[in-house]
Amino acid sequence: MSVLVNKDSKVIVQGFTGTEGSFHAQQMIEYGTNVVGGVTPGKGGTKHLDRPVFNTVKEAVEQAGANVTIIFVPPAFAADAIMEAADAGIKVIITITEGIPVTDMMTAKKYIKDRKGITLIGPNCPGVITPGEAKVGIMPGFVFKKGRIGIVSKSGTLTYEAADQIVKAGMGISTAIGIGGDPIIGTPTKDAVELLMNDPETDAIVMIGEIGGSYEAVAARWIKENGNKKPVVGFVAGQTAPPGRRMGHAGAIVGGAEDTAAAKMAIMRECGIFVVESPALIGETMVKALKKQTV
Numbered sequence: 279m280s281v282l283v284n285k286d287s288k289v290i291v292q293g294f295t296g297t298e299g300s301f302h303a304q305q306m307i308e309y310g311t312n313v314v315g316g317v318t319p320g321k322g323g324t325k326h327l328d329r330p331v332f333n334t335v336k337e338a339v340e341q342a343g344a345n346v347t348i349i350f351v352p353p354a355f356a357a358d359a360i361m362e363a364a365d366a367g368i369k370v371i372i373t374i375t376e377g378i379p380v381t382d383m384m385t386a387k388k389y390i391k392d393r394k395g396i397t398l399i400g401p402n403c404p405g406v407i408t409p410g411e412a413k414v415g416i417m418p419g420f421v422f423k424k425g426r427i428g429i430v431s432k433s434g435t436l437t438y439e440a441a442d443q444i445v446k447a448g449m450g451i452s453t454a455i456g457i458g459g460d461p462i463i464g465t466p467t468k469d470a471v472e473l474l475m476n477d478p479e480t481d482a483i484v485m486i487g488e489i490g491g492s493y494e495a496v497a498a499r500w501i502k503e504n505g506n507k508k509p510v511v512g513f514v515a516g517q518t519a520p521p522g523r524r525m526g527h528a529g530a531i532v533g534g535a536e537d538t539a540a541a542k543m544a545i546m547r548e549c550g551i552f553v554v555e556s557p558a559l560i561g562e563t564m565v566k567a568l569k570k571q572t573v
Contacts, residue, residue, distance in 0.1 A: 373400035398464025425450015428474035447561030
């Protein structure tokens, strides 16, 4: 079992023939991901990267059995691409595009919520990887080795850093989920953590957050309320950020008392999460957390 994507996932790329779509689709294919085609309106019936191109997502579902999509279309059209995928019956929608207007995402998120059984990851995210099975995103696949530690992260770069620290500590990754750093995303931290908590092939979780919003606090309290079933190592980026200053991601801005890194880290500690001050400590802290659990 794995979370969200695996070797049996049938992946399509929306924005397949564009520069970004082409580059990352090639990387995914070389990794071994089962990319069954892509969508570029007006280019249906042709081939690209030795895969079929479809005019619509519906055609890709009907003709190639697609059940996962990754979206690289420009921001102005991304919400429509998300809703088209949902309409066509795609169950996992991973949106890499950044800069999607907030009002567009509000519409798209409600559209997804009204249709049961669909998971939206992103936007403005690095994607999802189940090492050795499927890479549906823009992450450097060589960093991720197969194992039993799940990762949930707002930050793409810190996702890779966490994976590297885990691997260097002699462990590996079950599934890494980059949830995205925009103010409105499809899957908040708590929901992604819950997926990994329920995965029998995940023994522990790395949870990486950043300033702004309440996702990490909500997730931490959910973890405590549900009995801290698996050890969680947590890190919050933006510890030196001044109030009111946006740092990197659109959603990374301190607006309230619980939005600061210090407040989030305090809540996480209170909820039994092993909090680290630096991402360089993630690996060694995870080793200690797993040992403590077995004592």
